[in-house]
Amino acid sequence: MTKMCEYLDGSAKNGAVSAGSRCLVVVGGVQGLRALCADSWDFSTYELVICGDSGQDVARTLGINPDVYIGDFDSSPRPAGQTEFADGRTRSPETLAAVPITTPSDAVPGDGVEVIVLPVAKEVTDSEAAVDLAYSRGYRHIDVIGGLGGRLDHTLGNLGILAKYAHTPARLRWIDGYNMVSLVGPGTHTVPRNDYHYFGLIPFDGDVQGLTLAGTRYLVEDFTLVRGSTRGVSNEITAQCATVSFTSGRLLMASSRDLQISGQ
Amino acid sequence: MTKMCEYLDGSAKNGAVSAGSRCLVVVGGVQGLRALCADSWDFSTYELVICGDSGQDVARTLGINPDVYIGDFDSSPRPAGQTEFADGRTRSPETLAAVPITTPSDAVPGDGVEVIVLPVAKEVTDSEAAVDLAYSRGYRHIDVIGGLGGRLDHTLGNLGILAKYAHTPARLRWIDGYNMVSLVGPGTHTVPRNDYHYFGLIPFDGDVQGLTLAGTRYLVEDFTLVRGSTRGVSNEITAQCATVSFTSGRLLMASSRDLQISGQ
Numbered sequence: 013m014t015k016m017c018e019y020l021d022g023s024a025k026n027g028a029v030s031a032g033s034r035c036l037v038v039v040g041g042v043q044g045l046r047a048l049c050a051d052s053w054d055f056s057t058y059e060l061v062i063c064g065d066s067g068q069d070v071a072r073t074l075g076i077n078p079d080v081y082i083g084d085f086d087s088s089p090r091p092a093g094q095t096e097f098a099d100g101r102t103r104s105p106e107t108l109a110a111v112p113i114t115t116p117s118d119a120v121p122g123d124g125v126e127v128i129v130l131p132v133a134k135e136v137t138d139s140e141a142a143v144d145l146a147y148s149r150g151y152r153h154i155d156v157i158g159g160l161g162g163r164l165d166h167t168l169g170n171l172g173i174l175a176k177y178a179h180t181p182a183r184l185r186w187i188d189g190y191n192m193v194s195l196v197g198p199g200t201h202t203v204p205r206n207d208y209h210y211f212g213l214i215p216f217d218g219d220v221q222g223l224t225l226a227g228t229r230y231l232v233e234d235f236t237l238v239r240g241s242t243r244g245v246s247n248e249i250t251a252q253c254a255t256v257s258f259t260s261g262r263l264l265m266a267s268s269r270d271l272q273i274s275g276q
Numbered sequence: 277m278t279k280m281c282e283y284l285d286g287s288a289k290n291g292a293v294s295a296g297s298r299c300l301v302v303v304g305g306v307q308g309l310r311a312l313c314a315d316s317w318d319f320s321t322y323e324l325v326i327c328g329d330s331g332q333d334v335a336r337t338l339g340i341n342p343d344v345y346i347g348d349f350d351s352s353p354r355p356a357g358q359t360e361f362a363d364g365r366t367r368s369p370e371t372l373a374a375v376p377i378t379t380p381s382d383a384v385p386g387d388g389v390e391v392i393v394l395p396v397a398k399e400v401t402d403s404e405a406a407v408d409l410a411y412s413r414g415y416r417h418i419d420v421i422g423g424l425g426g427r428l429d430h431t432l433g434n435l436g437i438l439a440k441y442a443h444t445p446a447r448l449r450w451i452d453g454y455n456m457v458s459l460v461g462p463g464t465h466t467v468p469r470n471d472y473h474y475f476g477l478i479p480f481d482g483d484v485q486g487l488t489l490a491g492t493r494y495l496v497e498d499f500t501l502v503r504g505s506t507r508g509v510s511n512e513i514t515a516q517c518a519t520v521s522f523t524s525g526r527l528l529m530a531s532s533r534d535l536q537i538s539g540q
Binding site for chain 2: 041042043044045087136137160161162163164165166167168169172175176190191193210212214217240242245246264266268269270271272273
């Protein structure tokens with residue numbers, strides 16, 4: 013097993029990161045990718061783009077050029093670039109030769125692209141490693157594309173990463189064509205109206221108390237939202253911004269929409 | 277709002293249900309549907325098939341003839357059949373006329389097919405209503421196809437239905453092309469090897485204690501599986517059956533596999 017922090021090199025490597033700087037993490041298996049392509053995302057607002065393993069295919073589809081590729085590359089070819097191994101055997105020619113490099117023919121990483129190769133047997137998923145890397149380099153606004161559909165263990169694991177970062181200064185969101193999800197604690201939160209029709213509020217691990225909503229179709233005031241209740245789903249943001257405030261508990265805020273899942 | 281039980285008529289209507297009788301519920305938005313079609317499911321083993329709203333499209337793809345259609349039919353046309361309204365205005369010609377019937381051209385419900393129309397504004401989702409109907413008619417082996425991908429509020433709501441039935445005699449599973457999921461409490465559970473490669477164990481709402489596994493690639497004995505840990509994912513069933521036993525907590529057991537999510 014590799015320790016979680018071995019591939020985390022701190023923010024010094026890339027210089028200081030300013031408070032508002034944003035990092036995009038792209039991972040594999042994005043549901044609703046075509047719809048996501050049609051949305052009005054401006055990917056140029058991200059200072060750093062990190063690709064987790066097969067997220068490289070997603071990045072290509074979205075027209076994004078990653079700065080860092082990270083993963084064990086058991087589900088996609090390892091791109092060419094400045095390769096480092098995160099298992100302590102870094103830069104050994106024998107070790108480098110053991111993992112074949114296959115640059116996808118339609119992707120030519122430029123100079124300065126980093127490739128961080130994780131061992132297959134490790135304590136975290138490639139997705140978690142990618143988020144950890146973003147955080148370790150100083151980013152506090154981190155959006156992750158992917159990881160909300162397909163295998164349920166992955167989906168629930170990724171919601172667990174939201175919980176892991178809930179106690180840090182990071183603002184972390186997971187995004188795909190169906191959902192844009194964040195996890196928040198007590199306080200007041202504003203959510204701009206966006207391309208997703210519904211706005212659902214789901215207690216994460218206990219009841220949410222003192223919930224008051226503004227700017228939404230269905231309003232409540234000082235309300236207790238019980239875990240397991242579907243009372244908070246299928247709301248809508250009707251103003252420019254919704255305001256969500258509550259006094260205790262943790263809340264998944266999910267902007268969602270219906271698309272037709274195809275039968276792959 | 278309609279009371280949850282208004283559409284539940286008990287098992288008397290269809291006669292007594294024997295202990296081993298199985299009911300299939302089909303709901304909309306099934307991820308990995310093509311893979312599911314290629315699996316070795318024998319749908320003739322189900323005594324009753326209930327379709328929740330747009331699950332009728334899924335049933336057609338799978339070659340299944342439903343016995344009951346239930347839903348508010350806001351996301352699919354209402355099939356022709358012996359229609360009942362579950363809001364107390366049942367069988368009023370005016371009310372019947374208010375909801376247009378559209379029989380899909382390639383689906384001709386036979387005699388005896390029931391159509392239960394729920395109001396749009398209700399306390400439960402169409403999926404939950406369909407499971408409740410199966411249970412109310414006496415079925416204790418209930419498989420649900422769909423409902424694990426797409427909108428995250430739906431996915432988490434459906435896992436909540438697993439929790440709702442965890443305290444009943446029902447054995448409830450949710451199934452799609454990626455996952456086959458059930459929720460179990462303390463005791464010993466056997467899971468046959470199946471078409472899904474991975475076998476993941478995910479604590480549902482707290483730590484799982486005294487966990488012992490047999491017939492799996494990775495074995496533990498009297499182990500505490502902490503909620504939020506991914507330690508239990510990506511295991512595999514290596515024997516004919518896996519045996520999972522534990523003394524406290526609740527466990528999602530997910531047989532899963534990787535498929536390529538297409539970019540619809």
